[in-house]
Amino acid sequence: MxxxxxxxxxxxxxxxxxxxxxxxxxxxxxxxxxxxxxxxxxxxxxxxxxxxxxxxxxxxxxxxxxxxxxxxxxxxxxxxxxxxxxTGEGQIDLAFLRTLGTDFIPDMVHRFLKSNPDKSIDFKFHTGVTTDIIQGLKERKYDIAFCSKLEKEKGIEFIPVSKQDLVLIVPYSHPLATKDTIDLKETIPYPQIVFNQRSGLRYIIDDMFKKINQQPNIVHEVEEDQVVAGLVAKNFGIAVVPNMPMLKFTKVKVIQIVYPSWERNFYLAVIKDRYLPPAIKNFKNFVIKNAQL
Structure with missing residues (x-):
């Protein structure tokens, strides 16, 4: 037969x-x-x-x-x-951190589609925390991802494509709200909200406090940037977060951290040595070429 x-x-x-x-x-x-x-x-x-x-x-x-x-x-x-x-067309399953959904991802996808007007390319968007995103990559749920870097994931190729400064946010009624810049040591007396262990950002913030040989007074641990900002706005604590566009629309005071200053990198992530169809490979190369670091 x-x-x-x-x-x-x-x-x-x-x-x-x-x-x-x-x-x-x-x-x-x-x-x-x-x-x-x-x-x-x-x-x-x-x-x-x-x-x-x-x-x-x-x-x-x-x-x-x-x-x-x-x-x-x-x-x-x-x-x-x-x-x-x-032929360089088809569907791209793209996963990313929610903090990148305000500006970076919409901008990159829009520019990529605009540069390929004659091709039928359909993006499917997925959001989550870094650990879930990486797991989805390994399970082939996603074709390409944008997230934090996890050093233990040796089978993943991480390419830096964007960055954000880390800043302190406090409610407007907080004693530190009068400041425009701050040393991280000045935050120690106050209750703090931090990202939980599932977030790639947690390890960076932990390292910042190690640099000043101090431990923050942690009162809440959460996963999402928006949740952290929302809790700070309602006076549940203060927090070190990426300087995200959404902070402009949240009732918090953004304070620059002068020491230890830190930039958070965001990475394009794909499975190492995995075959990428033309549309996905073209998008990957487009982002790398147009990344502003």
């Missing part, structure tokens, strides 16, 4: 006439008859029976036709999709 025989069978089933089917398929009638005989021999049942000058499907032929047409439709759709992918 081969794919040609299955397509011959479907054509014959619809035309119900060997001569017409052979002409439609651009093969000889004996070749068509031989192919159907081989198919019936392999299946062990008759697929057609004579009815006057024509032929019609048997009970088993009708069942087989339904399944074969369904299978060929799936196969043809998959082949078409892969051919489109091979």
């Amino acid at each position: 081969n794919l040609y025989h299955l397509r011959y069978f479907v054509t014959l089933a619809h035309l119900e006439h060997y001569t017409k089917a052979a002409e439609n398929l651009s093969i000889t009638q004996p070749s068509l008859s031989h192919a159907i005989s081989l198919l019936e021999s392999e299946l062990g049942v008759s697929l057609f029976e004579k009815e006057g000058r024509n032929i019609v499907l048997t009970k088993y032929g009708k069942i087989f036709l339904r399944d074969v047409e369904k299978s060929l439709e799936i196969l043809d759709s998959s082949v078409k999709s892969l051919k489109i992918t091979g």
